Amino acid sequence: MSTPHPNRNWRRRWSIDLVVGVARHDSGFAVRLTPLKSGAWECIPLEDAAGVKEPVTSDYAGRKTRLMREALDLYRVVYAKQHGGAARTLKGAG
Numbered sequence: 001m002s003t004p005h006p007n008r009n010w011r012r013r014w015s016i017d018l019v020v021g022v023a024r025h026d027s028g029f030a031v032r033l034t035p036l037k038s039g040a041w042e043c044i045p046l047e048d049a050a051g052v053k054e055p056v057t058s059d060y061a062g063r064k065t066r067l068m069r070e071a072l073d074l075y076r077v078v079y080a081k082q083h084g085g086a087a088r089t090l091k092g093a094g
Contacts, residue, residue, distance in 0.1 A: 010070055016078045022046070023071035029064070031071045035079070043072050 013026045024030040030046040045068060 011074055014071065014074050016075055018079060018082055023075045025067055025071070027067075029067050031068055033072065033075045033079075041072060041076070043068055 015024050015026075016022075017024070020032075021034055022030055022032050032042075032044045032046060034042040036042055045064065
């Protein structure tokens, strides 16, 4: 018998506010997302987000990268639904 993937319901841990352009994780991590004319997205972490529950550790950089990717993926879908179009891709991401 297999167990469910630990990150299976990752979308539930995010709240999206299209009015101010912010995606906030339930850990307190937040990013501001802005669509650019080029079709890319500007994704800026809000380092001073109040209430971050997790301490900065050696694996924080990797976790931060994953959270930013999750925020962008989910924000693009919500944004596209709101604006009646397809989610834009992140151009130039490595």
